[in-house]
Amino acid sequence: MNWGFDTNAIHAGGQSQGDGVPTAIPIVQSASFSYDTATALEDVFAGRQRGYVYSRISNPTVTALEERFVALENGRAGVAFSSGMAAISATIESLCEAGDHLVASAGLFGGTLALFDEVLSRRGISVTWVDVTRHDDWKQAIQTNTRLLFVEAISNPRLDVADIPQLSAIATQYGVPLVVDNTLTTPYLGSLREMGAHVVVHCLGKYSSGSGSSVGGIAVDLGIFDWSTCQSKLVQVASKRFGAFGWVAALKKGVATHTGACLSPINAYFIMMGLESLSLRMARHCENALVLAKALADHPLVESVTYPGLPQHPHRAFVDQWYGGRGGAIVTLATRSKSDAFSWIDSLRLIRNASNLGDAKTLMIHPASTIYREASPDRRAMAGVTDTTLRLSVGIETVSDLLDDLFNRRAS
Numbered sequence: 001m002n003w004g005f006d007t008n009a010i011h012a013g014g015q016s017q018g019d020g021v022p023t024a025i026p027i028v029q030s031a032s033f034s035y036d037t038a039t040a041l042e043d044v045f046a047g048r049q050r051g052y053v054y055s056r057i058s059n060p061t062v063t064a065l066e067e068r069f070v071a072l073e074n075g076r077a078g079v080a081f082s083s084g085m086a087a088i089s090a091t092i093e094s095l096c097e098a099g100d101h102l103v104a105s106a107g108l109f110g111g112t113l114a115l116f117d118e119v120l121s122r123r124g125i126s127v128t129w130v131d132v133t134r135h136d137d138w139k140q141a142i143q144t145n146t147r148l149l150f151v152e153a154i155s156n157p158r159l160d161v162a163d164i165p166q167l168s169a170i171a172t173q174y175g176v177p178l179v180v181d182n183t184l185t186t187p188y189l190g191s192l193r194e195m196g197a198h199v200v201v202h203c204l205g206k207y208s209s210g211s212g213s214s215v216g217g218i219a220v221d222l223g224i225f226d227w228s229t230c231q232s233k234l235v236q237v238a239s240k241r242f243g244a245f246g247w248v249a250a251l252k253k254g255v256a257t258h259t260g261a262c263l264s265p266i267n268a269y270f271i272m273m274g275l276e277s278l279s280l281r282m283a284r285h286c287e288n289a290l291v292l293a294k295a296l297a298d299h300p301l302v303e304s305v306t307y308p309g310l311p312q313h314p315h316r317a318f319v320d321q322w323y324g325g326r327g328g329a330i331v332t333l334a335t336r337s338k339s340d341a342f343s344w345i346d347s348l349r350l351i352r353n354a355s356n357l358g359d360a361k362t363l364m365i366h367p368a369s370t371i372y373r374e375a376s377p378d379r380r381a382m383a384g385v386t387d388t389t390l391r392l393s394v395g396i397e398t399v400s401d402l403l404d405d406l407f408n409r410r411a412s
Contacts, residue, residue, distance in 0.1 A: 009068070216267050230247065
């Protein structure tokens with residue numbers, strides 16, 4: 001069906017017709033699925049008949065979420081995972097093996113930095129870090145064994161905005177896929193497929209869920225990369241059998257099924273419920289974030305404010321062109337000192353001190369002492385994190401209440 005974004009967010013995936021059909025996607029909380037005959041189960045295992053056998057491999061509730069999210073991204077197919085980190089890890093493992101290389105943007109989220117630094121190195125996969133804005137450096141970093149380029153659409157917490165069309169052109173020139181973490185922008189703010197991204201990954205426990213109740217992830221093939229040309233041996237084998245679905249088949253059968261990072265049906269259900277209001281929430285998130293970013297420039301504890309929706313942000317032109325002028329819902333603040341940052345957090349009564357983001361509730365955190373606590377000074381600098389940095393994940397509360405809390409204006 002050629003539905004609009006909001007209709008897909010509510011109706012895409014797992015729909016059936018008939019009397020007495022539930023209006024909500026059922027939670028199929030079962031480990032396994034039985035069949036009347038041995039032949040029927042054999043046919044499902046052999047791929048001759050579609051069906052479910054074990055929830056580590058696939059589950060009807062999870063399939064419904066995958067179909068709904070693929071519709072929102074206007075993609076070809078996708079695979080859901082137990083977390084966003086699992087989606088990133090599996091994506092890389094499907095494209096790389098020991099001895100391979102990838103190029104990544106500096107300033108990635110702390111968990112992704114740790115994955116690339118600590119886990120990929122043990123697997124024999126090397127990484128070259130490049131400033132997201134220095135496109136010639138991306139070209140120079142690509143080697144004969146490079147298998148992908150990795151970037152965040154808007155980086156967390158540095159808040160660089162990637163020029164995805166330009167990076168897509170570079171990736172296409174060298175015959176490798178561009179993988180984009182789209183968690184902070186979501187499919188609602190802009191179409192990464194139109195920008196030229198080849199694969200998108202998401203942490204679904206952020207804006208997609210919206211309530212901070214669930215953890216999940218997904219990787220989606222946007223349908224514009226020719227996987228028959230991919231240098232991954234796993235994808236090459238899968239492409240010969242599954243054609244255009246070669247990468248998703250490699251990801252699903254060659255990685256996800258065997259490593260067991262499956263999404264639980266109950267989390268898939270909660271995330272789908274969140275997706276129904278994604279556009280409404282993201283509009284409010286961005287609206288509130290812009291108000292706070294402008295106001296916080298005059299806060300006595302603030303030295304500087306970074307927000308992609310502000311006119312002075314160096315990448316504001318990308319925000320205007322690709323995201324309709326909406327800069328997302330993260331504001332990064334530089335305070336005068338670490339002690340000022342801590343005392344400000346301690347003074348808050350409405351805003352929560354927590355490490356998540358994308359919640360309906362506004363959250364503030366001191367990244368250097370938490371998320372980046374184990375990172376080296378160089379890695380912190382890459383991410384734009386210092387002892388004076390605060391990250392504000394702006395929620396959807398009444399914005400005047402948020403301003404009152406940030407400026408400690410207490411009601412009598």
